[in-house]
Amino acid sequence: MQRRFIPIRFLGGLLVLLxxxxxxxxxxxxxxxxxxxxxxxxxxxxxxxxxxxxxxPAQNQETPPxxxxxIVGTIVVAGTGAPxxxxxxxxxxxxxxGGRSATTDDQGRYAFxxxxxxxxxxxASKIGHLNVSYGQRIPGSGRPGTPIQLExxxxxxxxxxxxxxxxxxxxxxxxxxxxxxxTQVRAFRYSMQSGVRxxxxxxxxxTDDRGIYRIYGLQLGDYLIxxxxxxxxxxxxxxxxxxxxxxxxxxxxxxxxAGQVATTVLVDRLAAAANAQAEAAxxxxxxxxxxxxxxxxxxxSNATSVALNVxxxxxxxxxxxxxxxxxxxxxxxxxxxxxxxxxxxIQLVNVGDDVGGIGGxxxxxxxxxxxxxxxxxxxxxxxxxxxxxxxxxxxPMMGPAMEILDGRGRAGGPGADIAGQGRGFxxxxxxxxxWASADISVDGRNLSNxxxxxxxxxxxxxxxxxxxxxxxxxxDLTKVRxxxxxxxxxxxxxxxxxxxxxxxxxxxxxxxxxVPGRYRLSAGNVSGWSVxxxxxxxxxxxxxxxxxRSSQNLTGAVVTFTDQPAMVSGxxxxxxxxxxxxxxLIIYPTDQRYWLPQSRRIRSVRPAxxxxxxxxxxxxxxxxxxxxxxxxxxxxxDGTFLQQLDGSSERFSLTxxxxxxxxxxxxx
Numbered sequence: 001m002q003r004r005f006i007p008i009r010f011l012g013g014l015l016v017l018l019x020x021x022x023x024x025x026x027x028x029x030x031x032x033x034x035x036x037x038x039x040x041x042x043x044x045x046x047x048x049x050x051x052x053x054x055x056x057p058a059q060n061q062e063t064p065p066x067x068x069x070x071i072v073g074t075i076v077v078a079g080t081g082a083p084x085x086x087x088x089x090x091x092x093x094x095x096x097x098g099g100r101s102a103t104t105d106d107q108g109r110y111a112f113x114x115x116x117x118x119x120x121x122x123x124a125s126k127i128g129h130l131n132v133s134y135g136q137r138i139p140g141s142g143r144p145g146t147p148i149q150l151e152x153x154x155x156x157x158x159x160x161x162x163x164x165x166x167x168x169x170x171x172x173x174x175x176x177x178x179x180x181x182x183t184q185v186r187a188f189r190y191s192m193q194s195g196v197r198x199x200x201x202x203x204x205x206x207t208d209d210r211g212i213y214r215i216y217g218l219q220l221g222d223y224l225i226x227x228x229x230x231x232x233x234x235x236x237x238x239x240x241x242x243x244x245x246x247x248x249x250x251x252x253x254x255x256x257x258a259g260q261v262a263t264t265v266l267v268d269r270l271a272a273a274a275n276a277q278a279e280a281a282x283x284x285x286x287x288x289x290x291x292x293x294x295x296x297x298x299x300x301s302n303a304t305s306v307a308l309n310v311x312x313x314x315x316x317x318x319x320x321x322x323x324x325x326x327x328x329x330x331x332x333x334x335x336x337x338x339x340x341x342x343x344x345x346i347q348l349v350n351v352g353d354d355v356g357g358i359g360g361x362x363x364x365x366x367x368x369x370x371x372x373x374x375x376x377x378x379x380x381x382x383x384x385x386x387x388x389x390x391x392x393x394x395x396p397m398m399g400p401a402m403e404i405l406d407g408r409g410r411a412g413g414p415g416a417d418i419a420g421q422g423r424g425f426x427x428x429x430x431x432x433x434x435w436a437s438a439d440i441s442v443d444g445r446n447l448s449n450x451x452x453x454x455x456x457x458x459x460x461x462x463x464x465x466x467x468x469x470x471x472x473x474x475x476d477l478t479k480v481r482x483x484x485x486x487x488x489x490x491x492x493x494x495x496x497x498x499x500x501x502x503x504x505x506x507x508x509x510x511x512x513x514x515v516p517g518r519y520r521l522s523a524g525n526v527s528g529w530s531v532x533x534x535x536x537x538x539x540x541x542x543x544x545x546x547x548x549r550s551s552q553n554l555t556g557a558v559v560t561f562t563d564q565p566a567m568v569s570g571x572x573x574x575x576x577x578x579x580x581x582x583x584x585l586i587i588y589p590t591d592q593r594y595w596l597p598q599s600r601r602i603r604s605v606r607p608a609x610x611x612x613x614x615x616x617x618x619x620x621x622x623x624x625x626x627x628x629x630x631x632x633x634x635x636x637x638d639g640t641f642l643q644q645l646d647g648s649s650e651r652f653s654l655t656x657x658x659x660x661x662x663x664x665x666x667x668x
Contacts (some may be wrong), residue, residue, distance in 0.1 A: 002518070009321060011324075013667040015489035018613050019393045024498050031187060032410045038173075043597075044252060044346065045240070046101055047599065051109065053089070053103045053104045053105045053109055053110040054104045054130065063232070066114045066116070067115045067116030067117060067151045068114070068115075069112070069115040069117060069150045069151065069152060069154045069156075070109075070111065070113045070115055070154075070155050070156070070604075071091065071112045071115065071120070071122065071148070071150070071151060071156045071157075071158060072109070072110065072111040072112070072155075072156075072157055072158075073109070073110060073157045073158040073159050073160070074104070074107065074108045074109050074110070074159050074160075074164055075087045075089065075104050075110065075124050075126075075159075075160050075161075075377050076108055076159065076162070076509045077129070077161070077162060077163070077164065078161040078162060078163035078164075078311075079163065079164075079335075081107075081108065082102060082108075082574060083104070083107050083108025083604065084108045084124070084129070084162050085104060085105070085106055085108060086104060087103070087104045087108070087110075087124050087126040087129075087162060087339045088101060088102075088103055088124065088125050088126065088128070089101065089102045089103070089104060089110040089122070089123070089124045090122070090123050090124070090125075091112050091115075091120055091121070091122055091567070092120065092121045092123075093118045093119055093120035093121070094118060094119065094340075094622065095117070095118035096115075096116075096118075096120070097264045099556040100112055100494045101359075102516045102526075106569045107270075108618070114283065116152075117151050117152045118150060118617065119148065119149055119150070119608050120131060120144070120147065120148045120150055121134070121145060121147055121148070122144065122148060122158060124160050125162075125312045126545050127217070128160055128164060128165055128216055128217050128595050129163060129164050129165055129217070129257075129352045130165050130219050131147075131162075132145075132160055132161070132162050132363070133145030133297065133603050134146055134148060134158055134162075134361065135147075135428075135487060135581065135582075135606075137582075137611075137630045138219075138220065138630065139162070139163050139219070139310065140163075140219035140220070141286045143630055143631075143632070143633060144348040144584065144604075144606040144633075145527075145605060145606070146193065146581045146582075146607075146609055147581075147606060147607070147608040147609065148608065148609050149608040149612070150607045152352075153163040153297055157253070157392040160463055162569050163310050163311050164311045164316070164645050165216055165217035165218050165219065165311070166216075166217075166218040166220070166308040166309065166310065166311060166313065167214060167215065167216045167218065167219065167220065167312070167313040167315075167543045168187055168203075168214075168215050168223060168295075168308065168314045168317055169213060169214040169215070169314070169315050169316075169317065170211065170212070170213060170225070170315070170316045170317035170319070171207075171210070171211045171212050171213075172185065172213065172227050172318070172320075172321065173211060173319075173320045174289075174320065174321050174433060175320060175321065175322070177320075178208070178213050179209070179210050179211025179212075179597055180207060180213075180229070180321060181207055181208060181210075181211060182206055182207060183206065183207045183211070183213070183227050183228070184204065184205075184206055184226065184227070184228045184229075184230065185202070185204060185205050185206070185213040185215065185226070185227050185228075185322070186201055186203070186204040186215075186225070186228070187215045187218060187221060187223045187224070187225055187226075188200065188201055188202065188225075188251075189200045189202045189219075189220065189221050189222065189223050189224075189396075190222070190630055190634050191632075191633070191634075191637070192633060192634030192637075193634055195240070196276075196488060196634075196637075197598055199300065201222065202218055202219070202221075202223065203215040203216070203217060203218055205378065206507060210400055211392065214652065217307055218587045219308075219310070219312045220309055221307075221308060222305040222306065222308070222354055223306045223308060224294070224296040224305055224306075224522075225292055225293065225303075225306060225317055225319075226291055226292070226303075227291065227292050227293075227319070227320055227321060228291045228295075229288075229289035230231070231292075231340060232236070234267050240470060240652055242327040246440075257339045258267065259585060264324055265404075273516065275448070280568045286322065286325075286326050286378070287325060287326060288324065288375050289322065289324075290322060290377035290629070291321050291322060291377070292319065292321055294306065294317055295319050296322065296379075298322060298324065298377070298379075299379055307467060309558055318524055322472055322658065324377055324378060324444070325378065325444025326375045326376060326377060326444070327376050327442050327443075327444055327446050327447060327631055328372060328373065328375075328446040328447070328448070329348060329372070329381075329383070329440065329442065329447045329450070330370070330371060330372040330373070330446075330449075330450065331370065331371060331448065331449050331451055331452065331648050332369045332370050332371070332446070332449075332450070332451050332452075333346070333365050333370075333446075333451075333452045333453075333454060334367045334434065334453040334454065335370065335434075336434070336454055336455065336456070337453050343363055344364065344365040344385055344386070344387050345363070345385075345386065345398075346362060346363050346364070346365060346371045346373075346383060346384065346385050346452075347362050347382075347383070347384040347386075348361050348363070348373050348376065348383060349363075349379050349381060349382045349383075350379055350380070350381055350384075351380050351381060351382050351439075351582070356423065356534065358445055358632075361373060361376075368561065368602065374466060376442050377442070378442050378443050378444055379441075379442055379652075380439070380440075380441055380442075381439070381440050381441075381442060381452065382437055382438070382439050382440070383438045383439075383440060383452060384435070384436070384437045385434075385435065385436045385437070385454060386434070386435050386498075386653055387433075387434050387453045387484030387618065388453070390398055390510055391605060412529075432457075433456065433457040433500075433515070434454040434455065434456055434457065434515040435454065435457060435515045436452035436453055436454045436455060437452070437661050438450065438452060444585075452485045455649050457513040457514055457515050457556055458513070458514055458515070458516070458548060458550065458551040459511055459512070459514075459551065459554065460484070460502075460511065460512040460513075460536070460548075460555075460557055461509070461510070461511050461554065461556070461557065462482075462508045462509070462510055462522070462536070462555075462557025462558055462559060463507075463508050463510070463556045463557075463558060464477060464480060464482075464504065464509075464510065464559050464560075464561065465508075465557075465558055465561070466510035466529065466560075466561045466563075467532065467558070467560060467561070467562050467566065468561070468562060468564065469476050469563065469576075470563055471563035472528070472566075473525055474527075475530075476506070476604060477504055477505070477506055477507070478504050478505060478506055479504075479525060480504050480508075480510075480513065480523060480524075480526055481501070481502075481504075481523060481524050481525040482501075482502035482504060482521070482522075482523045482559060483499065483500065483501045483502060483512070483521075483522055483523075484500045484502075484512055484514050484518075484519040484520070484521055484522075484524060484546075485499045485519060485520055486497065486499065486517060486519060487518040487520050487546075487597070488518065488543035488597065488600065497515065497517020497518055497519055497548075498517070499518070500513060500515075500579045505579055510559075510649070514548055515548075516548055516549050516550075517548060517583055518540070518545045518546065518548070519545060520541060520542070520545055520546070521534040521536060521541035521542065521544045521546065521557070522534070522542070522600065523557070523559045523561075526561060527563040528563055528566045529562065529563055530562060530563075530617055530654055531559065531560070531561055531562075532560045532561060532562040532619070533558075533559070534556045534557070534558070534559045534560075535557065535558045535560075536553065536554070536556075537553030537554075537556075537641075537667070538553075541557075542594075542600055542619075543594055543596075543600065544596070545596075545602070551560025562656075562657075563659030564634050564656060565616055565617045565618075565657070566616075566617070566618050566619070566620060566654045566655070566656065566657060566658050566659070566660070567611060567614060567616045567617075567618070567658075567659050568587065568614070568618060568623075568625075568652070568660040568661075568662050569612070569614035569615070569653065569659070569660070569661060569662070569665040570612070570613060570614075570661050570662045570664060571611045571612045571613070571663050571664075572585065572607045572611045572612075572613065572627065572663075572664045572665075572666060573611055573663070573664075573666075574665070574666055574667070575665065578611075579607075579609070579610050579611030579612075579636045580607070580645060580666055581606070581607045581608060581609050581610075581611055582609055582629065583606075583607070583627040583628060583629055584604050584605065584606050584627070584628050584629075584630070584631055585602055585604070585605050585607065585613055585625055585626070585627055586602075586603075586625070586626050586627075586628050586631065586636045587602070587603045587604075587605070587615060587618070587623055587624070587625050587630075588601065588602045588603075588623065588624055588626075588636065588642050588645070588647075589601045589602070589621055589622065589623055589624075590621075590622040590623065591621070591622070591650065592615075592622060592639065593667055595637070595639040596637070597637045599637065599639065600617070600618075600619065601619060601621065601623075602636055602637055602642075603615050603616065603618070603630070603636075604636050618654055619652070619654075620654050620656045620658075621654060622651065622652075622653050622657050623637070623650050623651070623652055623653070623654065624645070624646065624650065624652075625647035625649060625650055625652065625662060625663040625664060626645040626648050626649035626650075627648070627664055627666050628645065631643045650662070650664065
């Protein structure tokens with residue numbers, strides 16, 4: 001048997017060598033040839049032709065611990081076998097304190113030396129290609145790979161195949177069949193987010209001078225393609241707006257300070273003339289381009305998806321922009337006590353579509369409390385005003401009804417924003433957390449005289465308790481973090497509930513200012529302790545979302561910590577007693593009341609290469625555990641999915657603080 005000694009790196013003046021023998025571990029996506037995994041065997045070092053890509057610690061972390069194990073190998077392009085040059089390879093593990101990364105050399109090689117024993121995950125990425133992880137069956141899918149159990153002194157070679165990403169390309173035309181340069185085009189894909197099927201952006205591009213876009217690096221799946229026109233004056237706008245647009249586009253500042261001032265004055269005069277004509281004609285109907293989905297619809301429900309295979313190029317996905325009636329939405333914000341609301345920001349959130357951020361915008365309130373949105377396409381929206389607190393408030397909240405004022409109530413000029421310099425809202429200034437919202441329907445007609453009356457957030461009050469036998473109660477309870485987070489993470493940025501951080505005093509009492517919405521209560525940053533329960537109004541907010549609509553039942557909350565969390569561990573084997581690592585284990589409660597998105601009682605874990613697994617922090621109760629081959633991420637929060645597992649699952653129970661051993665056998 002031939003041996004080769006390959007230098008890997010210098011450590012404190014000591015040259016570390018890898019002693020390698022024959023054998024390879026290779027992983028690749030379905031449809032590509034793959035050698036059987038041999039994670040425990042000694043392996044060959046990378047091929048000839050220069051030093052392999054070396055590992056470096058991740059930035060801003062401590063020096064990783066040294067050990068005697070190593071992982072080396074190559075990254076190749078799937079389907080061609082060509083080396084994947086300058087691919088990024090990442091190794092993560094609990095014993096690495098942040099992980100390591102390496103860049104492959106011209107032969108696609110990488111090396112991680114001086115590794116401590118432990119459990120690791122290995123992944124690779126390259127621009128224009130799909131991310132892959134060791135043991136992953138579908139590349140770029142977000143599904144977990146197989147953790148690698150590495151022992152002291154073990155030398156392991158892993159060869160990963162990284163496929164090229166898919167491509168969707170086409171041309172965006174206007175209503176006359178002419179190319180529309182500079183149009184933003186985005187590809188969206190449905191995926192499970194904590195048990196909720198939502199549209200997520202997967203890639204984007206802007207059209208060139210021919211109106212052509214090309215979105216690359218896409219994984220296998222079905223996509224909705226959306227074209228969002230860049231902001232411009234609507235068709236039929238007053239001539240002064242057209243002149244302003246042309247003049248500003250062609251203008252360059254004159255040299256010298258005097259020239260720059262002259263240029264600024266000219267632009268201001270043009271803007272004033274345009275505004276004057278816009279005010280005179282502001283009630284005239286206008287048309288503009290709305291976001292449109294392939295093959296030519298403004299609603300996701302009517303869009304046609306584009307199917308894409310691994311590495312496939314779909315060309316000719318062409319469609320036209322659509323002219324629709326545009327409207328103005330304007331009104332006023334009322335501050336409690338008549339105080340000046342300058343510096344507030346208003347969000348106009350499109351809630352009538354499945355994609356957040358499409359067709360919505362924001363504007364600032366001027367010193368008189370007025371706001372305006374121009375060129376708003378038809379649809380269902382929510383107006384949200386927010387200020388103060390530890391973070392931004394994002395609606396729609398359950399707010400006061402929209403009021404109509406007498407008179408025009410017009411804002412100071414056209415455009416999506418009205419500039420206003422807020423008073424008392426600067427960085428570092430503590431302001432009350434206030435909110436207001438209203439639902440509106442836009443149908444091409446202007447909406448004026450809308451009023452949003454700000455009101456203070458609700459206050460949740462409670463205390464911390466510690467039930468334990470070994471750990472010491474933290475001496476400084478003010479460092480404990482207590483927070484409320486929206487129960488539906490997919491709604492982030494779409495006008496739903498807003499996260500809120502609590503304030504904890506030295507006695508363990510806390511308060512949280514929160515606006516209406518559905519939330520989960522969480523706590524942490526306590527070494528040696530884990531949260532056991534968070535009871536608000538007789539309901540455990542760790543298990544069931546809080547539906548906050550008023551200040552009722554928001555006092556007397558109790559967050560309890562324990563130093564005796566329960567744990568279940570074991571091994572997955574086949575009928576011959578051999579370790580199996582191809583399955584994910586789904587652990588879920590027998591009580592269907594807990595089958596909710598983000599439930600702490602539902603877990604998914606992938607066994608390591610030796611078949612072992614462990615799950616910490618499960619509450620006491622009755623559970624089932626089922627092996628599943630390559631489940632879609634987040635699908636285990638879906639009740640229909642869990643019901644299908646009952647026939648292949650095993651039942652077990654956990655008591656408080658119990659360390660349960662639950663082995664699983666699969667029929668392979």
